[in-house]
Amino acid sequence: xxxxxxxxxxxxxxxxxxxxxxxxxxxxxxxxxxxxxxxxxxxxxxxxxxxxxxxxxxxxxxxxxxxxxxxxxxxxxxxxxxxxxxxxxxxxxxxxxxxxxxxxxxxxxxxxxxxxxxxxxxxxxxxxxxxxxxxxxxxxxxxxxxxxxxxxxxxxxxxxxxxxxxxxxxxxxxxxxxxxxxxxxxxxxxxxxxxxxxxxxx
Numbered sequence: 126x127x128x129x130x131x132x133x134x135x136x137x138x139x140x141x142x143x144x145x146x147x148x149x150x151x152x153x154x155x156x157x158x159x160x161x162x163x164x165x166x167x168x169x170x171x172x173x174x175x176x177x178x179x180x181x182x183x184x185x186x187x188x189x190x191x192x193x194x195x196x197x198x199x200x201x202x203x204x205x206x207x208x209x210x211x212x213x214x215x216x217x218x219x220x221x222x223x224x225x226x227x228x229x230x231x232x233x234x235x236x237x238x239x240x241x242x243x244x245x246x247x248x249x250x251x252x253x254x255x256x257x258x259x260x261x262x263x264x265x266x267x268x269x270x271x272x273x274x275x276x277x278x279x280x281x282x283x284x285x286x287x288x289x290x291x292x293x294x295x296x297x298x299x300x301x302x303x304x305x306x307x308x309x310x311x312x313x314x315x316x317x318x319x320x321x322x323x324x325x326x327x
Contacts, residue, residue, distance in 0.1 A: 132214055133196070137237070137247045152194050160188045180221065185209065192234065200257065205229065214250035215269075220257030226281060228264045231255075235269045256291060265300075276306060 126134070128142035140146075155175040162168060168187070172179050175194035180201035189209055191197060196213035200221035208228040211217055215233040233250040237243045251270030255261075259273060262281030267273070272288045279285065280296025280303075289295050293302045 132250060133216070135215060135249055135251055137242075137249050139246055140248065141246065148193050148195065152191065155194065156190060162187070177216075179203075196233075199223075206263075212250075214248075215252040217253050217255075219255045220259070220275065222258045223255060224260045226261065226263035226265075229261050229267070230265070231267045233269050262296075278306070 183203035256275035274291030
């Protein structure tokens with residue numbers, strides 16, 4: 126296996142491999158262009174070139190940072206506010222209708238616990254998966270190997286170290302489920318939306 130194949134398979138690898146260094150250089154060229162581009166109309170094309178997939182109607186606010194970009198797969202109607210960091214050493218897969226507040230960090234990269242092996246510059250990664258219809262609060266950290274289900278709200282400042290099931294509100298350090306999202310929640314927020322529509326109609 127090549128170092129890149131080992132990396133994507135979650136095995137120990139070395140990032141100093143020439144193929145991975147070239148991938149990093151490609152990333153830096155695009156990230157610099159994105160974070161310094163004054164014309165926002167050019168950003169979608171730059172993000173399309175950087176990322177493995179960016180669905181229709183999706184948007185990321187600069188500044189944005191990542192490890193490679195090409196291992197990030199994002200669905201439709203996604204929004205990430207500024208200062209998000211995605212360390213995509215393994216795949217980061219995100220569904221449709223996902224909203225990220227500022228400074229959300231998604232980390233797939235990790236290192237051996239043993240100092241001797243770690244100091245030899247061997248590292249590895251675990252993929253992160255986020256379902257659809259998810260809202261993640263500001264300054265949340267999602268750790269390697271985590272899966273977050275559909276229809277989830279993660280409170281700001283959370284550190285997500287374990288999987289989060291679908292249909293819940295979760296928060297904290299470490300992040301834990303606080304309660305399910307209920308039918309009462311749906312009725313309340315639909316009523317608020319109807320009131321908004323009435324107000325807009327005069």
